[in-house]
Amino acid sequence: MTAKPMTAAGASRASVLFPAVAAFAIGFGLIFMSGLVQAETLHDAAHDVRHATGFPCH
Amino acid sequence: MFSRILTSGLIAGAATGLIAALLQLWFVQPVLLHAELYESGQLAHFGAEVVSAHQDLGPFEWTRNMLSVLFTMLVYAGYGLMLVALMAVSEAQGHAVTARQGLLWGLAGYLTMQLAPAFGLAPEVPGVAAADVQIRALWWLGTALATGLALWLIAFGKGWAAWGVAIVLLLAPHVIGAPQPDSYAGPVPPELSAEFAGRALGAGAMAWAILGLLAGWFWQRESQRAPVPQAA
Incomplete structure (x- = not known):
């Protein structure tokens, strides 16, 4: 852990926000697609996982 | 990053x-x-x-x-x-x-x-037997969102106001209640x-x-x- 001036801490707070939101959105997209989208092919392929992971399935 | x-x-x-x-x-x-x-x-x-x-x-x-x-x-x-x-x-x-x-x-x-x-x-x-899948998915997402926010507030929030909001967020989905089937037929x-x-x-x-x-x-x-x- 390196010592940084106060301004750097403030900058890091702002610079973390966009990448964090982007990664969070990708993660949510993966879960939404695997767990919740009702398209038939996707539902059938992910069927067992949806049940076992506790997503509402059909 | x-x-x-x-x-x-x-x-x-x-x-x-x-x-x-x-x-x-x-x-x-x-x-x-x-x-x-x-x-x-x-x-x-x-x-x-x-x-x-x-x-x-x-x-x-x-x-x-x-x-x-x-x-x-x-x-x-x-x-x-x-x-x-x-x-x-x-x-x-x-x-x-x-x-x-x-x-x-x-x-x-x-x-x-x-x-x-x-x-x-x-x-x-x-x-x-279960209620309509879209309504359950909506309740499921809302519950996850409310619970996640509540836990963040408990972990990182400061003061009673934050904790109070957290308790409300934790309880709200269950007070509202999850969609349940009209009858049991499983x-x-x-x-x-x-x-x-x-x-x-x-x-x-x-x-x-x-x-x-x-x-x-x-x-x-x-x-x-x-x-x-x-x-x-």
Whole structure:
């Protein structure tokens, strides 16, 4: 852990926000697609996982 | 920063997904296959004949199970990305994350994504009666969002106002109540349904503990390789 001036801490707070939101959105997209989208092919392929992971399935 | 979050989240998530898939195939899948014998009508609960609780569940289905492995890895990769993204935000606010803290993060993730939704909508074995799937999905998402926000406020919020809001957020989805079926028509024996719910929640708890540990560990390791300024 390196010592940084106060301004750097403030900058890091702002610079973390966009990448964090982007990664969070990708993660949510993966879960939404695997767990919740009702398209038939996707539902059938992910069927067992949806049940076992506790997503509402059909 | 983005690549650090992506690397830590995806590796931790995919590795956890593989373990979770094995747990699922070993402990959960047999109950699911057993229930499907009732769902499809091959077996009838309280029918004319007494049905043995020990059934031949057929051979290992490679395509079906490999799809399950793939999708479990995708789901946990998604969880991993969300978890590490939030770890990054908390670290920028001055809360360092290690593997040990990761365990707590994993527990919070489990409460958010599995236990709180299951409090209203228990993991469903195939064939159970349930309300409309869209409405359940909406309640499920709302519950996860409210619970996650509440746990963040409890962990990082300051003062009674934050904790008060957290308590309201935790309780609200369950006071409103999950969508329930109008009548019970599930053909699956309650013993199997209960076993399924217990197994699904138990396997989920193990997987989330592992996800939290791994996410914390990878995140800390990535941080050491490319140190970021900490909040003073």
